[in-house]
Amino acid sequence: MRNTVGILLAGGLSSRFGSPKAFARVDGVYFYEKVYKALDAVCDQVIIVTREELMPLFAKELDLVTDLPDIKGQGPLAGICTAMKLRQAAMYMVLPCDMPYIGPEETNAFRQLAAGTKHVTGVQTPDEKIPLFSLWKGSFAEDLERAINNGNLSVFDFLASLETRWIDASVIHQDQGKFRNINRNTL
Amino acid sequence: MARQPLKDQLGRPIRDLRISVTDRCNFRCSYCMPKEVFGDDYAFLPKQELLSFEEIHRLTKVFVSMGVKKIRLTGGEPLMRRGLPELVKKIFSVEGVEDVGLTTNGLFLKQQGPALYEAGLRRLNISLDALDAELFGKLNGRGVSPAPILENIDFAKELGFEIKVNMVVQKGVNEQEILPMAAYFKNKGITLRFIEFMDVGNDNGWSFKKVVTKKEILSLLQSEYILEPVEEDYYGEVAKRYRYSGSDEQVGFITSVSESFCSSCTRARLSSDGKFYTCLFAVKGYDIRELIRSGMDDEELLEAISGVWKGRSDRYSDERTEQTAKSRKKIGMSYIGG
Ligand SMILES: C[S@@+](CC[C@H](N)C(=O)[O-])C[C@H]1O[C@@H](n2cnc3c(N)ncnc32)[C@H](O)[C@@H]1O
Ligand code: SF4
Numbered sequence: 001m002r003n004t005v006g007i008l009l010a011g012g013l014s015s016r017f018g019s020p021k022a023f024a025r026v027d028g029v030y031f032y033e034k035v036y037k038a039l040d041a042v043c044d045q046v047i048i049v050t051r052e053e054l055m056p057l058f059a060k061e062l063d064l065v066t067d068l069p070d071i072k073g074q075g076p077l078a079g080i081c082t083a084m085k086l087r088q089a090a091m092y093m094v095l096p097c098d099m100p101y102i103g104p105e106e107t108n109a110f111r112q113l114a115a116g117t118k119h120v121t122g123v124q125t126p127d128e129k130i131p132l133f134s135l136w137k138g139s140f141a142e143d144l145e146r147a148i149n150n151g152n153l154s155v156f157d158f159l160a161s162l163e164t165r166w167i168d169a170s171v172i173h174q175d176q177g178k179f180r181n182i183n184r185n186t187l
Numbered sequence: 188m189a190r191q192p193l194k195d196q197l198g199r200p201i202r203d204l205r206i207s208v209t210d211r212c213n214f215r216c217s218y219c220m221p222k223e224v225f226g227d228d229y230a231f232l233p234k235q236e237l238l239s240f241e242e243i244h245r246l247t248k249v250f251v252s253m254g255v256k257k258i259r260l261t262g263g264e265p266l267m268r269r270g271l272p273e274l275v276k277k278i279f280s281v282e283g284v285e286d287v288g289l290t291t292n293g294l295f296l297k298q299q300g301p302a303l304y305e306a307g308l309r310r311l312n313i314s315l316d317a318l319d320a321e322l323f324g325k326l327n328g329r330g331v332s333p334a335p336i337l338e339n340i341d342f343a344k345e346l347g348f349e350i351k352v353n354m355v356v357q358k359g360v361n362e363q364e365i366l367p368m369a370a371y372f373k374n375k376g377i378t379l380r381f382i383e384f385m386d387v388g389n390d391n392g393w394s395f396k397k398v399v400t401k402k403e404i405l406s407l408l409q410s411e412y413i414l415e416p417v418e419e420d421y422y423g424e425v426a427k428r429y430r431y432s433g434s435d436e437q438v439g440f441i442t443s444v445s446e447s448f449c450s451s452c453t454r455a456r457l458s459s460d461g462k463f464y465t466c467l468f469a470v471k472g473y474d475i476r477e478l479i480r481s482g483m484d485d486e487e488l489l490e491a492i493s494g495v496w497k498g499r500s501d502r503y504s505d506e507r508t509e510q511t512a513k514s515r516k517k518i519g520m521s522y523i524g525g
Contacts, residue, residue, distance in 0.1 A: 105297070105298055108297065109297065112334070112335045112338065113332075113335055115332065115334055116320065116332060126228075167329075168329050170329075171331055173298070174267040174268075174269065174295065175269070
């Protein structure tokens, strides 16, 4: 069993960009590449959950999967569930492709700070909680599948059903701009 | 600009300058920046109100010409200030600076440590009040366990830093951590210094009853170890040091409450917005930022700042009583930097 698997959520279409978020660029680099690097620095393996039609756009050597048929297109919970079913691990770190300012320094600090995670540890800024920048202790695939099948697709609701700890972004990095989510905020 | 070291009203020379580089912090230690006061909407100083690195550099030169030899960078959390290594370089470039130290909670040492070392910094004081994860998480107000701090202490030591660890001891809060902390850092060959809980800042519920004195801590340590006093290294050294018998390992005590050291206090303080304080417990600071921004030249600045030091007569800790501790208005620790 792998120790830590990184789950890169790269399925979203951007309403703002009108093109896949994963392939928006910052400093000439695709968002997904940035996030991949951040996860790769602290994980034994990184799995990218994306859509069928985007598959050909990613670099060939990457570990790419799409949502399992039963839960296809049901949002981030389905992406996380898929990754947990397909890749066994003792620990998972989740990051969405629209947080391209998170780098290896931040994932490193986060992993260090999230040591002792009971179920899940997420990150929060003074403005919002970021449930998709999170560390999960072991697989929650069964619980996720149940929630999805019951139509509960809210990540917050799911985390509320577990023992979830929130870590302040300010203890991860002094620059709060690093935690910007490009979908909601402007570049 | 070299002159005779400047003395204050009580004949005390100016030797040390503590510079607070930011009023922000990622921790919310209950005795320093209690969450209830420093909430998510707390208005910290905007960037333009902070002294710039150029301004700090200039003021350092002026202070050094008055007699300052040692500089300490503090905060808030100094590692939250962007580009800190650059400032360290600037300070080291001032002729007459003999020593630069940094006081930090240690959380960002992974990120900033290597560049700081490269900039010439060698001495770190790292604050840690407990080894117990739950207690420390509660004390820092952020649920951060001691593990990352301990890891970063090892990391910084490997980089080559000389490290001291500071522990503020509060009665009924973390007294039980004294022996475990002593054992841990003795084993690591790192000097641990016990700081008596002080009545700095308003809002931290201070009273004499919450102070664990040096005497109490020492006798607790003596139940486990044989300790011998060490001579002071230089005039005005604040820590009283002891050596574990038969080893090179030491512990220190900062006894601001039980054995005040006002009579030999050589420290000046500069807040992050450029106010000059002649005592940690001062009520009012002298606005140097305004002077520097009004276009004064170095001679004029020297004149003005020297005047403040010459007039200095503070000896708050010598005179502290339960009453003054309560009634005196004080400024925040995170603002002045300890
Ligand atoms: C204000 S902090 C600033 C630097 C950095 N953030 C840190 O914690 O090391 C400097 C030192 O003051 C100590 N301190 C803060 N409030 C205190 C109090 N009321 N009594 C004694 N020491 C205190 C802290 O524990 C720390 O070691
Ligand atoms: S003691 Fe240091 S770490 Fe704790 S709140 Fe104050 S400035 Fe921050």
